[in-house]
Amino acid sequence: MTHYILQVFVFQLLFFTVYHLLLKRETFFNYNRLYLLGTALLSFVLPFMQFDVINQQIPTLFRVELPAVFIGDTSAEVSSLSQSLDPIFIAQSTIAWSSVFLAVYILGVLFSALIFVLKLRKLARIRKTGNFINTSHYRICEIPNSKEAFTFLRTMYLGAAISEAEKAHITAHEKVHIDQWHTLDLLVFEMLKMVFWFNPMVYLYQKQLQSVHEFTADQTVAKQDKTAYYQNLLSQVFGTTSISFINTFFNQSLIKKRIIMLQKSKSNRVSALKYLLVIPFIAGMLVYTSCSNDTKEEVVSSSQDTEVMQKITELSEAIMKVGELTDAESNALKLLTTENQSGDKIYLSVEEYLEDSNEEGIPMAVIENVPTYPGCEGDNDEKKACFSENLTKFIVNNFDTSVADDSSLTGNARFVVQFKINKVGIVQDVKVRAPLPELEREAKRVINQLPKMKPGTQKGEAVNVMYSLPIIFKING
Secondary structure, rough: OOHHHHHOOOOOHHHHHHHHHHHHEEEEEEEEHHHHHHHHHHHHHHHHOOOOOHHHHHHHHOOOOOOOOOOOOOOOOEEEEEEEEEEEEEEEOOHHHHHHHHHHHHHHHHHHHHHHHHHHHHOOOHHHEEEEEEOOOEEEEEOOOOOOEEEEOOEEEOOOOOHHHHHHHHHHHHHHHHHHHHHHHHHHHHHHHHHHHOOHHHHHHHHHHHHHHHHHHHHHHHHOOOOHHHHHHHHHHOOOOOOOOOEEEOHHHHHHHHHHHHHOOOHHHHHHHHHHHHHHHHHHHHHHHHOOOOOOOOOOOEEEEEOHHHHHHHHHHHHHHHOOOOOOHHHHHHHOOOOOOOOOOOOHHHHHHHHOOOOOOOOOOOEEEOOOOOOOOOOOOHHHHHHHHHHHHHHHHHHHHHHHOOOOOOEEEEEEEEEEEEOOEEEEEEEEEEOOHHHHHHHHHHHHOOOOOOOOOOOOOEEEEEEEEEEEEEOOO
């Protein structure tokens, strides 16, 4: 979701930048209206538009998978050792950040909806005090003791204090808003502001679209008598209702811009070609969305029809049919999916690997060289301390403490995890006895995600090392 929101923001920013730099000063107001409304909505759709034909055109040169390199001796290993680890304390998180973010978002939506309701209420109060006059195409609401002038949907709101001379121009201006349904554009952005209240581009788009609406109405009315229309704009600044989804005639911040646009010469036809510049932008965005992968799937090499890929496909189908793998099958699968490191033994067959992995041996209190966590160095004591420290950090950072949210347990839940680091440094044979099935599953999941270690050695040969790890889980009562 975060990726989607970021894409929408970037796409809208790019479209808006093109408008601001190239199209804003043109007098093609209807085109500008369509551009602003269209690109704002298109930005919400583009992230979902993915075309395989575009992805297939990307040269395979950019998707190269290098073969694995095997380095090290291939001496045999024999015995198994046992090591006990210090207990790990895991406190159930008191703050679920995903819930916090969701709560903040919902509060933002509710606040935006409340503001919208207050605007409607303000408009309703004005309607309640007004006198309505029906015409063939729209309604006029005359507001007593007011000089306000604005439009909402098919209703024109005019202050009773506006002079007859001014009223003629204002009525013609507001009629353009009614005939072209400008209010609907602004209501679309009001809905977007409620759902995407955190996106500043939605507010910028709406403000710019309001300006385009005014320019369009001015251009239409000024054709009849531009000089008189200028005088009407410059005569005075009237009070106006501040509601973002209405088209108001008297707006101080817009009057100067409206006069400037009225003075501009009509843009020539060649300038309309600027709108074609949006095509390469859309094409580039489609290339990006088609080649990006939100599900973070692995990109495979282009040789998908090779014998290896066929075997992998057959293996995956077999695994799906079985559903659950035996311990031996799980260990064999790890051999195929774990990256080899310097010093690892090269196995000539899966049977040889399983024979070494399942070798129990005799537990020993002392080991010449303990298994080494990635990045740890020093003598045995230093490696043990480093291993324990990194193991604790890994488990605390990756353990989903919410698994016990629905349980009736309180206080401290103590359980033990047993696992083996085999002769190639892979974690195997994870066993857990916990008071809750959820804790057992979560502990197994986390332990199985431990990185590949440098295996322990005894008398120069790699050995299996068994670990017993106490975990104390503090459950919030």
